[in-house]
Amino acid sequence: MKNIAPKLSPQDYEDNFAELHPAFMPNSAVAEANRCLYCFDSPCMKACPTHIDISTFIKKIATGNLKGSAKTILESNWIALTCAKACPVDVLCEGACVYNEQGEEPILIGRLQRFAMDRYFEQGMPPLFTPAPKNGKSVGIIGSGPAGLACSAELALMGYDVIIYEAKEKAGGLDTWGIAPYKMTQRDSLNEVKLVESLGVTIKTKTRVGKEISIDEMEKKHDAIFVGVGLASPTRLGIPGENLEGVVDALDFIDDVTTRKWKSIDVGKWIAVIGAGNTAIDAATEAKRLGAEQVYMVYRRSEKEMPAYEFEFELAKNDGVQFLFQTAPKRIIGKKHVEALECIRMKLGAPDKDGRKKPVPVPRSEFKLPVDMVIKSVGQNIEDSFLSQIPNLKTKNGMVVVDQQTYQTTNPKYFAGGDCINGGKEVVNAAYDGKRAAHGIDRFFFSK
Amino acid sequence: MVDLSINCGGIKSPNPFWLASAPPTNSAYQVCKAFEAGWGGAVWKTIGEPVMNVFNRYGAVDYNGQKILGLNNIELISDRPIETNLKEISETKKLWPDRAVIASLMVESKRETWQDIVKRTIDTGCDGIELNYGCPHGMSERGMGAAVGQVPEYCAMITEWVTEVSTIPVLVKLTPNVGDIRFPGRAAKKGKANGISLINTINTIMGVNLDTLELQPSVDGKGGHGGYAGPAVKPIALNMVSQIAIDPEIKLPISAMGGVSTWRDAAEFILLGATSVQVCTAVMHYGFRIIDDMVEGLTNWMEEKGYRSLDDIRGKSLKCIADFGNLNLLYKTTARIDESKCIQCNLCYIACEDSAHQCIDINPKEKRNNGNTLMINQPKIRENDCVGCQLCFIVCPVEGCISMVRTDDGSVAMTWNELMKQLPQPVTWEALRQFQHKHGIEIH
Numbered sequence: 001m002k003n004i005a006p007k008l009s010p011q012d013y014e015d016n017f018a019e020l021h022p023a024f025m026p027n028s029a030v031a032e033a034n035r036c037l038y039c040f041d042s043p044c045m046k047a048c049p050t051h052i053d054i055s056t057f058i059k060k061i062a063t064g065n066l067k068g069s070a071k072t073i074l075e076s077n078w079i080a081l082t083c084a085k086a087c088p089v090d091v092l093c094e095g096a097c098v099y100n101e102q103g104e105e106p107i108l109i110g111r112l113q114r115f116a117m118d119r120y121f122e123q124g125m126p127p128l129f130t131p132a133p134k135n136g137k138s139v140g141i142i143g144s145g146p147a148g149l150a151c152s153a154e155l156a157l158m159g160y161d162v163i164i165y166e167a168k169e170k171a172g173g174l175d176t177w178g179i180a181p182y183k184m185t186q187r188d189s190l191n192e193v194k195l196v197e198s199l200g201v202t203i204k205t206k207t208r209v210g211k212e213i214s215i216d217e218m219e220k221k222h223d224a225i226f227v228g229v230g231l232a233s234p235t236r237l238g239i240p241g242e243n244l245e246g247v248v249d250a251l252d253f254i255d256d257v258t259t260r261k262w263k264s265i266d267v268g269k270w271i272a273v274i275g276a277g278n279t280a281i282d283a284a285t286e287a288k289r290l291g292a293e294q295v296y297m298v299y300r301r302s303e304k305e306m307p308a309y310e311f312e313f314e315l316a317k318n319d320g321v322q323f324l325f326q327t328a329p330k331r332i333i334g335k336k337h338v339e340a341l342e343c344i345r346m347k348l349g350a351p352d353k354d355g356r357k358k359p360v361p362v363p364r365s366e367f368k369l370p371v372d373m374v375i376k377s378v379g380q381n382i383e384d385s386f387l388s389q390i391p392n393l394k395t396k397n398g399m400v401v402v403d404q405q406t407y408q409t410t411n412p413k414y415f416a417g418g419d420c421i422n423g424g425k426e427v428v429n430a431a432y433d434g435k436r437a438a439h440g441i442d443r444f445f446f447s448k
Numbered sequence: 449m450v451d452l453s454i455n456c457g458g459i460k461s462p463n464p465f466w467l468a469s470a471p472p473t474n475s476a477y478q479v480c481k482a483f484e485a486g487w488g489g490a491v492w493k494t495i496g497e498p499v500m501n502v503f504n505r506y507g508a509v510d511y512n513g514q515k516i517l518g519l520n521n522i523e524l525i526s527d528r529p530i531e532t533n534l535k536e537i538s539e540t541k542k543l544w545p546d547r548a549v550i551a552s553l554m555v556e557s558k559r560e561t562w563q564d565i566v567k568r569t570i571d572t573g574c575d576g577i578e579l580n581y582g583c584p585h586g587m588s589e590r591g592m593g594a595a596v597g598q599v600p601e602y603c604a605m606i607t608e609w610v611t612e613v614s615t616i617p618v619l620v621k622l623t624p625n626v627g628d629i630r631f632p633g634r635a636a637k638k639g640k641a642n643g644i645s646l647i648n649t650i651n652t653i654m655g656v657n658l659d660t661l662e663l664q665p666s667v668d669g670k671g672g673h674g675g676y677a678g679p680a681v682k683p684i685a686l687n688m689v690s691q692i693a694i695d696p697e698i699k700l701p702i703s704a705m706g707g708v709s710t711w712r713d714a715a716e717f718i719l720l721g722a723t724s725v726q727v728c729t730a731v732m733h734y735g736f737r738i739i740d741d742m743v744e745g746l747t748n749w750m751e752e753k754g755y756r757s758l759d760d761i762r763g764k765s766l767k768c769i770a771d772f773g774n775l776n777l778l779y780k781t782t783a784r785i786d787e788s789k790c791i792q793c794n795l796c797y798i799a800c801e802d803s804a805h806q807c808i809d810i811n812p813k814e815k816r817n818n819g820n821t822l823m824i825n826q827p828k829i830r831e832n833d834c835v836g837c838q839l840c841f842i843v844c845p846v847e848g849c850i851s852m853v854r855t856d857d858g859s860v861a862m863t864w865n866e867l868m869k870q871l872p873q874p875v876t877w878e879a880l881r882q883f884q885h886k887h888g889i890e891i892h
Contacts, residue, residue: 027513030513031513034512034513035513037793037795037845038795039792039793039794039795040793040794040795040797040798041794041797041798041810041825042793042794043792043815043817043822043824046822046823046824047817047820047822062512090818091817091818091819091820092817092820095817095818096815096817096822098791098792098793099791101791101792102791102846
């Protein structure tokens with residue numbers, strides 16, 4: 001990079017990456033739990049994609065039955081700690097809290113769930129569930145992200161032999177590698193991995209399906225296969241200069257940051273982040289917190305169309321990230337390193353097929369942003385080359401086609417869930433998919 | 449201008465708020481500080497026989513994160529000598545001539561002992577004497593406190609010994625740990641008391657520690673019952689105060705206490721017949737400074753309602769007290785939900801469904817949640833089936849959402865006692881059903 005931002009003091013790094021929503025002290029957790037009305041058939045439960053019985057787990061915190069609270073949570077969601085920390089609660093459970101109707105602060109459901117789950121892991125995960133006797137069936141799981149983990153845990157409880165194949169050296173998928181460190185740590189995700197392992201699931205890391213093990217071998221070894229591969233290669237910008245040094249993909253950058261080796265992560269002094277989704281915001285905020293002087297977010301459409309959540313947008317603004325709306329990258333300029341990003345102004349035209357106004361370039365509105373680093377975050381493609389190795393697996397718009405009830409793909413031996421079927425949603429959606437797919441698999445074998 | 453001054457059986461004070469005989473009135477330092485803050489009177493911590501206290505004297509009940517719903521203690525009467533206390537009472541009264549200083553006494557049940565301490569107390573110049581017949585712990589085992597208060601004959605006898613020699617007003621403080629509070633009350637009357645104070649603390653065990661399995665509070669592993677007070681006991685005290693107030697045989701001024709924490713509590717006790725109110729637990733929780741809001745709040749309320757003195761409100765609610773047999777059986781209400789206020793917590797639904805008469809339905813309804821659509825349930829009351837029990841109204845967390853609406857036109861009224869005079873006795877289910885049917889009351 002041409003200009004690397006100066007490194008910060010160890011204390012500055014710790015401050016910058018301190019938790020956004022710190023843990024409750026026990027007495028404040030109980031006080032907050034007691035504020036919960038204990039609604040019957042509560043709206044928060046309905047708003048949670050995994051339908052956790054929220055008012056019940058909160059009541060159990062209030063009575064000091066923390067083990068029971070963790071059990072209530074895990075009965076619905078195996079990825080409960082990650083969800084507690086990374087879920088967009090404002091638009092899910094907390095957004096549905098009846099207190100909102102009264103203009104009062106909703107119950108801090110995410111933080112209470114975290115309180116119960118933190119205690120559970122601190123106590124060494126005392127067993128809460130008894131797996132059924134082995135039923136003689138074996139399922140291979142491709143990918144150890146939230147969908148794969150949830151599917152595995154549920155299958156293990158039902159008596160299946162389960163092996164997860166994970167390409168990376170640590171399991172957990174994006175929970176481990178893709179969540180901003182001020183939201184959660186790798187250790188949180190790895191605790192959830194351990195929980196799934198404690199149910200008898202085997203996880204083979206550094207084992208890429210199609211490389212370390214072939215599809216044929218997997219099919220021979222397992223009675224059914226669950227595909228939880230998420231999304232893979234980032235979408236290219238398709239503009240000149242994309243291969244210059246200093247152009248990085250947002251997920252690779254975030255992946256580095258989750259290692260928490262702050263000092264070894266170089267960021268440019270001036271940075272442009274391209275895109276305005278939640279991942280783009282994470283990258284921009286993290287870059288700023290690593291010491292970047294100026295971070296621009298470059299987005300083709302206006303603030304109104306921005307896919308990032310409101311609270312993520314606020315977070316970035318508070319960190320001093322500057323937003324360039326209706327601006328598209330045209331080319332990246334530099335000899336060897338990135339030296340500038342040429343942009344062009346956009347105006348919003350007629351709505352496209354999604355109903356969003358289509359941005360069109362404003363002639364002769366080009367301008368140059370002098371930057372040392374370009375972080376790309378314009379979405380991910382599905383891992384097409386891998387999926388095409390699976391016989392008869394149908395995809396649509398890059399997403400694996402599944403039955404909405406059973407999560408079975410067009411190849412009956414294969415089931416799928418998570419980002420690879422929905423194009424990229426929340427952890428909580430993946431956790432739900434994985435669990436439902438497990439039941440789809442079970443019906444496939446055992447329903448009459 | 450509102451006049452808060454009172455005269456309770458001859459004891460005058462500028463406002464009705466007295467500190468109860470308890471730890472906050474242990475010394476001249478404390479009582480003077482309280483008077484500085486604005487308290488109208490103080491009943492000195494009971495003085496009498498030599499005692500020695502233990503450590504860990506208090507236990508509390510917290511509820512849903514709120515501290516001290518109730519407080520219990522095993523502290524004894526003053527652990528300082530009689531002379532010290534009498535000297536401080538005398539000094540305090542000289543400094544605060546307009547406030548009520550009342551000495552609380554408890555000695556062994558001997559005529560000479562009682563009469564001796566009464567005379568010495570009068571010499572301090574204090575305004576009155578309160579006889580402690582109430583302490584449920586420590587002293588009762590030694591034949592004092594509640595041991596006297598629970599036996600009306602002792603209560604009358606000792607009161608008589610005291611009133612024989614006393615030249616100042618005598619209040620008798622009653623223990624609630626009895627079957628019928630009116631009997632010790634009548635005994636106090638018989639002994640020529642000038643007024644009655646109630647309630648003293650209630651016998652309680654506060655709890656068991658689930659780690660140590662010891663009682664709370666624990667004194668080196670042991671514990672026992674103590675005296676319970678604080679907000680939790682207020683309804684019990686209100687009932688007992690009203691029983692004394694309406695008893696035609698008693699007719700004595702009442703100094704009421706038991707869970708008085710705010711001016712609102714005080715107003716309720718006065719409406720049920722109290723002249724002065726005594727406060728302890730709230731002060732132990734927050735300090736003497738709470739008097740400011742008590743005086744101001746009571747004054748403001750009286751001003752708003754147009755009352756000029758406490759005589760205007762004293763006992764005003766007693767006329768509403770009726771036995772069950774005199775309640776109107778044909779007064780009918782139904783619960784009604786204001787859907788514009790309903791937050792769909794469905795606590796009313798589950799309460800009615802599981803614990804009342806199954807007359808609330810829940811119907812699916814769409815709700816917007818930050819861009820998502822949720823299907824939630826809207827409760828609705830089947831008014832024809834509602835028995836008007838009021839449970840849903842009580843559990844609803846939204847003010848003004850569920851109301852109890854009168855459905856009869858008030859043209860007919862009938863109490864159980866009146867009905868029993870009309871129907872052939874002994875009354876049969878069939879006769880009762882006919883009466884209900886005639887008046888459109890269906891019991892499912």
